[in-house]
Amino acid sequence: MKDGDFFGYNNSMTYLLIDDDQDIGELLQEYFEQFQIELLTALSPSEGLSILDKEQPSCLILDVMLPEMDGFELLKKIRGFSEIPIIMLTARGEVTDRIVGLEIGADDYLAKPFEPRELMARCQSLVRRSKLSQSKASSISYRGIKIITDNKQVLLDGESCPLTAMEYEALELLASNPGKVYSRDDLLNELKGVDTELFSRSIDIMVSRLRQKLKNKHNRQYLQTVWGRGYQFVGERE
Numbered sequence: 001m002k003d004g005d006f007f008g009y010n011n012s013m014t015y016l017l018i019d020d021d022q023d024i025g026e027l028l029q030e031y032f033e034q035f036q037i038e039l040l041t042a043l044s045p046s047e048g049l050s051i052l053d054k055e056q057p058s059c060l061i062l063d064v065m066l067p068e069m070d071g072f073e074l075l076k077k078i079r080g081f082s083e084i085p086i087i088m089l090t091a092r093g094e095v096t097d098r099i100v101g102l103e104i105g106a107d108d109y110l111a112k113p114f115e116p117r118e119l120m121a122r123c124q125s126l127v128r129r130s131k132l133s134q135s136k137a138s139s140i141s142y143r144g145i146k147i148i149t150d151n152k153q154v155l156l157d158g159e160s161c162p163l164t165a166m167e168y169e170a171l172e173l174l175a176s177n178p179g180k181v182y183s184r185d186d187l188l189n190e191l192k193g194v195d196t197e198l199f200s201r202s203i204d205i206m207v208s209r210l211r212q213k214l215k216n217k218h219n220r221q222y223l224q225t226v227w228g229r230g231y232q233f234v235g236e237r238e
Helices: 003-007 022-035 045-054 071-079 095-103 116-134 165-176 184-191 196-213
Strands: 013-018 037-042 059-063 086-090 108-111 139-142 145-148 153-156 223-226 230-233
Touching (some): 013 045, 022 037, 071 095, 095 108, 139 165, 165 184, 165 196, 165 230
Parallel strands (some): 013 059
């Protein structure tokens, strides 16, 4: 069985890698070719932005350490005009760096050195989740809150409620499954697929911030802690 058969790829796709290490680009191009995936490569942020302007790749693999600007700054720029699934690569292993990347819009994080097979699996998961998200209902409504999934906007009592990418994804997941209890590890696996041991504490912090942002004039509590188990969404359907 070939790797491509294992991952179940039948149709060709295009991914984009923005990384100034040409050797990594060439290695990954050769590996991804087994899965009928064309890997476009850019050695700089400006080159990557130019490709994004012309092409519509299914997934973006973005290095943190880049010339011109770092990956975090480039990520912010890209999130200003695109919801493409993004996985960040870094040689730095600090938890704070990973959390920052996830909170400003990355969908997953992988530290160098990594196995191409793991990168492929994570990309596959992101693309699959993105397609499922696009097929969902255009909005989720409860009394006092409306989640517009088309543009990832949240309205609280009719007014915009700005959320980070991670906060929005957590809210959409919980609101799509009201009453279902998600543990910290469940949320990490569902939302990001990152190392649960490293990031489980960040979920508590994120939920706490999200709960504060969702307070409305009627003092409704949409996120409920189920002690010893995790979190669930509670609300009255409109």
